[in-house]
Amino acid sequence: MKTFTKEIIFAGRSNVGKSTLITALTGKKLPAGKRPGVTRKPLHITYQGFQVTDMPGFGFMSGVPEAGQEAIKDNIVHYIEDNAGNIALAVMVVNATSFAEIVDRWRERGEIPVEVELFEFLHEMNIDVIVAANKMDKVADIDKTLDGIAERLGMMPPWRQWLDVIVPVSAKKGDVRGLKELIRKKLEGKKKV
Ligand SMILES: Nc1nc2c(ncn2[C@@H]2O[C@H](COP(=O)(O)OP(=O)(O)O)[C@@H](O)[C@H]2O)c(=O)[nH]1
Numbered sequence: 001m002k003t004f005t006k007e008i009i010f011a012g013r014s015n016v017g018k019s020t021l022i023t024a025l026t027g028k029k030l031p032a033g034k035r036p037g038v039t040r041k042p043l044h045i046t047y048q049g050f051q052v053t054d055m056p057g058f059g060f061m062s063g064v065p066e067a068g069q070e071a072i073k074d075n076i077v078h079y080i081e082d083n084a085g086n087i088a089l090a091v092m093v094v095n096a097t098s099f100a101e102i103v104d105r106w107r108e109r110g111e112i113p114v115e116v117e118l119f120e121f122l123h124e125m126n127i128d129v130i131v132a133a134n135k136m137d138k139v140a141d142i143d144k145t146l147d148g149i150a151e152r153l154g155m156m157p158p159w160r161q162w163l164d165v166i167v168p169v170s171a172k173k174g175d176v177r178g179l180k181e182l183i184r185k186k187l188e189g190k191k192k193v
């Protein structure tokens, strides 16, 4: 029987620190910190028997027209649909310092924020999701910030009720231990199909 390498995808708005986070977790370099939107196609690396995929960042990027941003979103959705059977886990990376503000701004305009849409879409596809709240080194009130993120994704605060979903990290500082541990826990026994 043919076996497939299981996949872990990292998705999120541009500039939230996806590439930095993958490098911090795996020790492998990906293009990071360049112009937002530099990651247009899914990038793959292999890590501990898994394929790790850095998805293109969605949302506003200076210099990228709105049609291009929509196309990136469509690509992400299609990629996930096409590979759903093989995706063992999705890590949705958010910028903890701006997530609440961005979500509220979209909602005030009567729109569904892309990250909320993505979170729900992954659930519909039966893909296990971790929300990595990144840039925690810039956050003053940790509990309040994480409660705000949980609530906006439809998870009743306090955020500590959702320790199997939400994990604070600081990719830049290399503080990713909680995420590493949660990924390990979720992937136990999921390596091959
Ligand atoms: N303060 C802080 N900055 C970070 C953190 N992680 C990433 N960054 C910065 O955020 C910017 C975007 O990072 P990048 O990994 O390219 O984001 P991507 O577009 O989501 O792949 C870079 O300037 C990083 O140095 C973090 O944990 N804390």
Ligand SMILES: [Mg+2]
Pocket (backbone or CB within 6 Å): 018, 019, 020, 031, 032, 033, 039, 054, 057
């Ligand atoms: Mg990137």
